[in-house]
Amino acid sequence: MNENFSKNLRKLRLEKKLTQEQVAEKLGVSAQAVSRWETSVTFPDIMLLPEISRLYGVLVDDLFKDDLQGYDNLAQRLLAVYEDTYKHEDFMTAYLEYERMVKEGSMEAADYRGYGWLHMRMFQICKMKTLEYFGKALELSKDTDRDFYYHAKIGMVCFRVAEAGDGQKCIEEQLQAVKEEPENAGEWVCLADAYYNAKQYEECYRVVKDVIARFPEETYIYCIAGDVCKELKKYDDAYMYWEKHLELNPKMVESLVGIAECHEELGEYEKAYETWMRMVDKFVEWEDDIAVGFPMRKAEECKEKMGKNA
DSSP states (O other): OOHHHHHHHHHHHHHTTOOHHHHHHHHTSOHHHHHHHHTTSOOOOGGGHHHHHHHHTSOTGGGGOSSOOOOSSHHHHHHHHHHHHOOHHHHHHHHHHHHHHHHHTOOOHHHHHHHHHHHHHHHHHHHHHHHHHHHHHHHHHTTTOHHHHHHHHHHHHHHHHHTSSOHHHHHHHHHHHHHHOTTOHHHHHHHHHHHHHTTOHHHHHHHHHHHHHHOTTOTHHHHHHHHHHHHTTOHHHHHHHHHHHHHHOTTOTHHHHHHHHHHHHTTOHHHHHHHHHHHHHHHHHTTOTTTTHHHHHHHHHHHHHHHHHO
């Protein structure tokens, strides 16, 4: 029998301030069995190893190490693994263990701190990955697919402004881009989007009107126009621009979401219901059985609110 194993069992039990009888009760075995494990007389059933490791807050492999470090619980141990590897699968393993503890009500202050740390580190990594993959999409599409390139760039601008805190930098970059390419509608749309995500709504609205005057067939600018008009409480203009966006590109349903959510915010649940159902009809027409679920749920929520207000 591995000597480290028996030594570690005793070390971990003492660190947890548990008696052999208490360990036996938790594992559903006899105290004599626990004693025999700790003195290298016998080895536990292999099926018990995951339960033993969870009880002591370590991994199964840790039980056989000669430099074992103890943890308060398994979640903390799994957090340490993630901090070492930063692999997504290790994040998920730690996440599921923390969630199990949340559900059973065993989380303490240190556990919540660890859970927050887990998400913070994952968020930092996701931010880097987001920028990396958007950058790759832009690199691969720049000379081959204009529409795809600028939709990807809008996504990157939105993320940089809203999540990475690069609002002013994005605006300055886009101002330079439109200065260098004043006839490039895509760069103008990205400028409007940068202003919108930086919550500089008046400046965004000014750019939006300029872009529409310059490039009236540039589809996505009408979606941004609707969004910024909603923020400026120019609701009639918002509906007009969203409908124009849908007219130019019926498959871009973002504007239907904007119309519906705007009606909801104004307490116009019947109009919101009708708009969500317009989206439902589109997805039914396109035979998209998965996408139809979201607008259908939203429509039902509006229907319930209509009944309460009747």
